[in-house]
Amino acid sequence: MLNYVSKRILIGILTLLAASIVVFIVLDVVPGDPARLMLGMNATEEAVRALQQQMGLDQPLLVRYASWIGGLLVGDFGKSYTYSVPVLNLITERIAVSLPLALISLFLSTVIAIPVGLFSASRRGTMADSGTMAIAQVGVAIPNFWFALLLVYVFAVSLRLVPAGGFPGWNAGVWAGFKSLILPSIALGLPQAAILARVTRSALLDVLGEDYIRTARAKGLTRRKVLYRHALRNALIPVLTILGLQFAFLLAGTIIIENVFYLPGLGRLVFQAITQRDLIVVQGVVMLLVAAVIVVNLLVDLSYALVDPRLRGRS
Amino acid sequence: MSAPTEWQANISKAFSNRSFVIGLTITVLLALMAALSFIWTPYAVGSFDILGKLKPSSSAHWLGTDHFGRDILSMIMVGSRNSIAVAFVSVVIGAGIGVPLGLWAAARSGMIDEALMRFNDLVFAFPALLSAVMITAVFGPGAINAIIAIGIFNIPVFARVARGAALSLWPREYILAARAAGKSSLLITIEHILPNMMNILVVQGTIQFSLGILAEAGLSYVGLGSQPPMPSWGRMLFEAQTMIGLAPHMALYPGLAIVITVLGLNLLGDGLRDVLDPKMRRERS
Numbered sequence: 001m002l003n004y005v006s007k008r009i010l011i012g013i014l015t016l017l018a019a020s021i022v023v024f025i026v027l028d029v030v031p032g033d034p035a036r037l038m039l040g041m042n043a044t045e046e047a048v049r050a051l052q053q054q055m056g057l058d059q060p061l062l063v064r065y066a067s068w069i070g071g072l073l074v075g076d077f078g079k080s081y082t083y084s085v086p087v088l089n090l091i092t093e094r095i096a097v098s099l100p101l102a103l104i105s106l107f108l109s110t111v112i113a114i115p116v117g118l119f120s121a122s123r124r125g126t127m128a129d130s131g132t133m134a135i136a137q138v139g140v141a142i143p144n145f146w147f148a149l150l151l152v153y154v155f156a157v158s159l160r161l162v163p164a165g166g167f168p169g170w171n172a173g174v175w176a177g178f179k180s181l182i183l184p185s186i187a188l189g190l191p192q193a194a195i196l197a198r199v200t201r202s203a204l205l206d207v208l209g210e211d212y213i214r215t216a217r218a219k220g221l222t223r224r225k226v227l228y229r230h231a232l233r234n235a236l237i238p239v240l241t242i243l244g245l246q247f248a249f250l251l252a253g254t255i256i257i258e259n260v261f262y263l264p265g266l267g268r269l270v271f272q273a274i275t276q277r278d279l280i281v282v283q284g285v286v287m288l289l290v291a292a293v294i295v296v297n298l299l300v301d302l303s304y305a306l307v308d309p310r311l312r313g314r315s
Numbered sequence: 316m317s318a319p320t321e322w323q324a325n326i327s328k329a330f331s332n333r334s335f336v337i338g339l340t341i342t343v344l345l346a347l348m349a350a351l352s353f354i355w356t357p358y359a360v361g362s363f364d365i366l367g368k369l370k371p372s373s374s375a376h377w378l379g380t381d382h383f384g385r386d387i388l389s390m391i392m393v394g395s396r397n398s399i400a401v402a403f404v405s406v407v408i409g410a411g412i413g414v415p416l417g418l419w420a421a422a423r424s425g426m427i428d429e430a431l432m433r434f435n436d437l438v439f440a441f442p443a444l445l446s447a448v449m450i451t452a453v454f455g456p457g458a459i460n461a462i463i464a465i466g467i468f469n470i471p472v473f474a475r476v477a478r479g480a481a482l483s484l485w486p487r488e489y490i491l492a493a494r495a496a497g498k499s500s501l502l503i504t505i506e507h508i509l510p511n512m513m514n515i516l517v518v519q520g521t522i523q524f525s526l527g528i529l530a531e532a533g534l535s536y537v538g539l540g541s542q543p544p545m546p547s548w549g550r551m552l553f554e555a556q557t558m559i560g561l562a563p564h565m566a567l568y569p570g571l572a573i574v575i576t577v578l579g580l581n582l583l584g585d586g587l588r589d590v591l592d593p594k595m596r597r598e599r600s
Contacts, residue, residue, distance in 0.1 A: 007440050011433065011436065015431065015433065015436045018433075018437045019437060019440050019441070022437070022441070026449045026450070026453065027449055027452065029452065030453055031453050037453070047455070101576065137578065137581065137582070138578060138580060139576070140577075141525075141529075141573075141574045141575075141577035141578040143529055143532050143536075143552075143570065143573055143574075143577075144572055145533060145536050145552065145565070146532075146552055146569075146570035146573065146574075149552060149555065149556060149559060149566045149568070149570070150566070150567075151558075152559060153563050153566065157559060157560045173397050181387060234533060245439070248439070248442040249442060249444065252442040252443070252444035252445070252533070255444060255537075256444070256533050256536065256537055259536075259537055260556065263509060267537075270448055271537060271538070272451070274448065274451055274452045278452075279450070279452060282449070282452045286445055286449055287485060289445055290440045290441060290445060293439070293441075293442070294436075294440045295439045297439070297440075298434075305401070
């Protein structure tokens, strides 16, 4: 188990390192002169030179990379060119919106999908199963931002139950903040739940065909007990894998959904930064999100070892 | 001459598969709509009619008009070209690079295989949206960015599928026989491995195509995809957002176009998998 865990962690660190090189090359090396790109065509030479110096662009490439990575490790993401504040401050401010949104959606999709998958799998071939899966099939095809627009129309514009957008800030109270995250979380979580429910169902059906399930049934365990005690636990591996892979889509979805609801999260920050050519902010946010995807997938890999005892012995 | 009969059997199997038939019908209709838009649309997509703006469905404008008085049906028809083109080229990029990589890893194994898997890990860390954000930040927005971003994300998907399929084919007897006859790995891959995994690749291609349609819509919705005046479904939804109280139909129809297209492709993919990959069907049904 220790072998498996340490190998996974090492791979995770190497992937993180490689990803940082990709981000650095695309946003720092490819533009040729990021300072000129940020300031635009009409900038004076002095302004460009001053920004070059501020960004450390007069240093050799390796030094620049090393100082960027070194900075990231101690929480120094550089200074935003448009806001003139440390990028880290901007990120921590915005993550207070994006992270709760992503987590609530993840929670919603999981608590909906797993029971639905169980329900469907335990009634395989019945009308209830095909009906549920038909709904899931449609759910998979629905773009979350379109679903968000429909929710806004029904619940905010027509019924006026929740705000159509905006975020009062957590200072206005937890409930006020939470209320403005309800629709976005549903919009993100439900299409996600459709995917996860399908995976849960097919993973359970795969497991239910295994010999040890037959043995458990032959031992006299009830269908219910077999389903919950043996099948669900074993089916969790593919479900976890998809959950991990879905996390990347969830983050991407968060960024898009924030635009529907005018939420001041990381998504809005990064899109504003693109329009203002604030590459340092783009670099910081992208690196943070990429790191999040890598770390979550690492955690998923590590949790296999907890869920599946067979993996513990493997290197 | 077993190939033609196998094909005939597959085709008759396919047409008795409900998912396949529904999916194929939707997909063919979509392709026809896109093709028709080159020679005919109810109205020209560039024709503004401010007096007739935000009109709901009518006999003159079946799906109503937008905030510039443009005919929504015509825009959906022309927009379908954009969705299809971006998704298709992204699949071609993903398969064109990913499949050879996967085949190479399976043929060589060892270090090359390990390196490929690590490369996959790396690319998976960059969802299409993040790639598009980076590319747009440097080069500015455009449909090409969407193609590159989605295409890059497709590479590891195809690499993994091709590798898995090839690994299961290499120990087969006819491959061993070809090896014993002195054929090179490259020749065996081209002559035996690749043709025998086409089924799986076609199914995966359909799935990635539908994901590509969804991803393109998302990217153009946030302004990272194709730019105006070229109509695109995602962009239409973006424009509909501010009008949602006044003209909900502006948001309804482009979204339905996306859902129906993606649903059709997914059903087609499911149906193809049932027909071409009976092992999967036994396990899943």
